[in-house]
Amino acid sequence: MIAAVRLFMAAEAVTFLLAAAIHRGFLISGYQHLAAATGESVIAFVLFIALLLTWIRPASTRLFGLLGQAFAFLGTLVGLFTIAIGVGPRTVPDVTYHAVILAVLAWGFVATYRAVPPGETHVVRPAP
Numbered sequence: 001m002i003a004a005v006r007l008f009m010a011a012e013a014v015t016f017l018l019a020a021a022i023h024r025g026f027l028i029s030g031y032q033h034l035a036a037a038t039g040e041s042v043i044a045f046v047l048f049i050a051l052l053l054t055w056i057r058p059a060s061t062r063l064f065g066l067l068g069q070a071f072a073f074l075g076t077l078v079g080l081f082t083i084a085i086g087v088g089p090r091t092v093p094d095v096t097y098h099a100v101i102l103a104v105l106a107w108g109f110v111a112t113y114r115a116v117p118p119g120e121t122h123v124v125r126p127a128p
Contacts, residue, residue, distance in 0.1 A: 001115040005065035006054055008108035012072060012101070013047035016040045019097060023089070033089040036079065043075045065112035073105040 021027045023037035050068025054061040080098050082088030 002054065002058060002061045005061050005108075005112050005115060006051060008104075008111065009047050009051045009054075009065060009068055012069070012105060012108060013044045013051065015097075015101060015104075016044035016047065016072070020044060031089065031091060031093065035082075035087075036089055036094070039075060039079055043072045046071045046075075062112060062115055065115075066109065069105050069109045069112060073102065073109065076102055076105065 017040075018027065020037045020040035022031050023033045023040065025032040047068045050064040050071075053064045057064070076098055079088055080102075083090055083095060083098065088094070
């Protein structure tokens with residue numbers, strides 16, 4: 001369970017860092033947008049902090065996974081809103097990235113939510 005949550009958060013954080021690098025013009029030119037880069041950097045930072053906290057307090061991995069991914073999901077919705085109202089970048093790669101990362105974040109959130117903490121089971125036992 002812990003490894004899966006960490007894998008989701010690490011992968012998500014790395015994609016946000018890559019998106020921020022693209023919007024800063026580091027990896028691909030022509031897609032610069034400072035506000036988008038800032039938002040993506042903040043989301044990546046929060047995901048990395050949540051990931052780090054899973055090593056500091058492994059018993060709270062599920063909580064940190066849920067909080068980090070919920071923040072990223074809401075931040076991505078803000079990004080989609082800015083695209084919709086014409087403030088954010090409106091390129092096909094931007095819209096595609098937002099759609100894909102929302103799906104990945106939702107998948108990661110649900111997987112994290114359904115994860116069973118160590119020592120617990122899904123089996124409901126009747127009271128004696």
